[in-house]
Amino acid sequence: MPYEYLDHEADIGLEATGARLEEALRDGVRGLLALLVDPETVEPRQAVPVQATASDPGSLFVALLNAVLAAVDLHGMFFRDFELTHLEQVDDHWVVEGTLWGEPIDLNRHAVEIEVKAATYGGLLAEENEAGWRLRCVLDL
């Protein structure tokens, strides 16, 4: 499973795995998008760039998820997909860039699920093992 939702009494845990950090980050974003709205009901008509910076892979994961949540409000759009275009470690921080694909919100057509308030440092995990990367955090619903 590229991403998985984990039981949490009040909120929800999101875990993403990938052979490379890029893939785990990408799939984490895809997992977030699928929580908000059924991606099948969203057409990938417009591209929106997103960017996040943080001090380590764990907080980068959280910052990226929060940048995606902000993009929904800032652009008034829902997104079907996310492609990661750039990941870089510069001195003491990490930068990730990517593109969200979606369209303006149309509540008659988009099957809305639930609002995610934010990604948190709760249960935060970023570990590299033989299989690749594993990222995890609690989303505040």
Place this chain on the structure above:
Amino acid sequence: MNRALHVRKIHEYLFEIPPHGKMRVPARLYLDERSLRELMENQSSEEWNALKQLENVACLPGIVKAAMAMADVHPGYGFPIGGVAAFDPKDGGVISVAGVGFDINCGVRCLRTHLTRRDLTGKEEKLADTMFEVIPAGLGSTGELKLSTKEIDRVLREGARYAVRLGYGREDDLEYIEEHGCLSDADPSVVSHTAKQRQMAQVGTLGSGNHYVEVQVVDQIYNARAAEAFGLELGQIVIMLHTGSRALGHQIGTDYLPFLEKATRKYGIEVPDRELVCAPIESPEGQQYFRAVMAGANCAFANRQVLAHLVRQAFWKALRVPDTAIETLYEVAHNTVKWEMHEVDGERRRLLVHRKGSTRAFGPGRPELPERYRAVGQPVLVGGTMGTASYILVGTEQGMRETFGTALHGAGRAKSRRQAKRQYPAERIIEELRKQGIIVRAHGKASISEEAPGAYKDVEHVVEVMCNAGIVARVARLRPIVCLKG
């Protein structure tokens, strides 16, 4: 670890985990044996375990007396939900993002009406449809109020007052809102442009998840004197609305999490969980976050004020009920951080009280309360689920002494959202509630399944525990009639 070995019973409704490891103070839980057992058994992960989270809070610098949890306690992020912790700046006390949460100043407004249950008979569906149409709710909804950044700054500075100035609601609403709906330490200049931009179309929106507007009937009165002061009678219709600071509050939390993480390192504070990042209250970083949170809180006050106006509009549109027949009983929040005076071991101290998923519940005589309620104590609004009762309680002297005047905020979740989704299909829940005479309207399917009554603890039981512990006292029980979800 076997936490059961550490737990000590103080009395029937209060348990304590004495300080161990890096805990500076004990952790205290207002529970009975049954709910303590359930809490210990029903822990999905050690990392988000409510008891562990409470112990972690007890490790923070400057914490006073104890890290406490109310009977509706369940795991959150960093702090447990249902938690309260007070910090003294003189002892290096801190301010923490997790102690407030991302939905800054999320809370409940209760409106009392001049209507009785009979006035609504046969009109419930019409009212539900009108509320669904008039009140923006659910992910992606936008408010009718579209504000510029300058106007957003006024929302952040003036809170509910600004909403009233714009024509939403009435001046007399303000008297019955905690802090009169405006916190003066708010500073819009420390709130990011992104936060303000995200909020431009979200003032006057309900959100989703556990947020709701519910029309209820008073079906039980327990305390005639307090009920009279609160203007409550048997058979009366009241309305509860539950929402917070929307995207602006979420973005403040998002922006300040890495900011406070840096401060945590700078001041050499050891935190047992990364989500507990914090800064000394008196540090420039702590002060800045505090001013941002106050701005977020004002946004929530304004949001609920606009929503209260929309509720009145819906009642007018559906039933021709004039807005003067719908008055604010009280509004109080449950995700807050505030300066308050409390007596600790005979000494009056100015403390910064964090309430995460717990409600201020001041006892009689406090100057913060509206004059009309001062002699009896503060109304404490406890939201149940869409299928069970909600309660109006009142704060007590004992609560002032024991919990910094704090009580529970709701039933408290017992099952995870995923479990609930598997177990409670939305259609079935809607049908079951209809049979009980409760009409539900929701924008997102998930809001019904995940918020199904079975996903929560028994509200009767958690209220009973807090009342038996003497922290609050029952005033009235409310039964749902119409529920609007996001």
